[in-house]
């Protein structure tokens with residue numbers, strides 16, 4: 302068979318088209334990220350852009366807080382939260398048992414593991430201070446229910462922190478997350494980062510102030 306040589310621009314165009322088709326398909330069929338690809342999530346390259354230390358610092362953790370991480374993946378962020386000197390209690394919830402097994406291997410034994418769906422959180426109303434979702438929301442088939450559940454479990458002054466980053470095929474733009482969160486009764490109280498890698502902070506509409514607590518230095522026990 303005779304091979305027909307493709308000019309480089311046409312080859313590039315074909316690759317771009319194939320990628321766009323793949324991304325389109327993934328967005329129409331949301332599915333959990335495969336556990337066997339966890340090394341990609343925890344790769345050094347990704348860690349350079351996904352700064353867990355900065356994210357944990359921005360959570361303004363205080364002693365006694367309950368942090369729920371939905372979709373912890375390889376557990377890199379969970380481990381960093383659990384190591385925070387504040388001594389918060391941490392729960393991980395993931396829909397895939399295989400993913401939770403990966404998380405378990407990376408985090409301290411005190412971290413609680415729950416297998417479940419973000420759209421049906423097995424926690425009582427108002428019992429969580431921080432819900433964290435890093436590149437997770439786009440994978441959840443019923444995002445509206447998941448956002449309503451986050452609003453329900455958040456206590457007064459609680460935050461939902463959503464991180465979205467390209468080139469995740471499930472990436473959701475900030476205006477879309479903001480609009481869907483608003484429909485679930487959550488309002489934006491913070492937004493950091495450029496459009497392709499951003500962190501949104503949301504709080505229950507009409508709930509207690511969600512601004513970072515301004516404590517006198519002597520009462521800021523976690524700044525070690």
Ligand SMILES: C[S@@+](CC[C@H](N)C(=O)[O-])C[C@H]1O[C@@H](n2cnc3c(N)ncnc32)[C@H](O)[C@@H]1O
Nearest residue numbers: 333334342372373374395396418419435437440
């Ligand atoms: C792309 S991974 C992100 C992992 C981690 N947050 C990170 O950024 O490295 C998405 C995670 O969300 C979980 N997930 C997907 N759909 C979910 C759902 N409906 N409920 C709970 N977890 C879900 C997946 O199993 C996976 O652990």
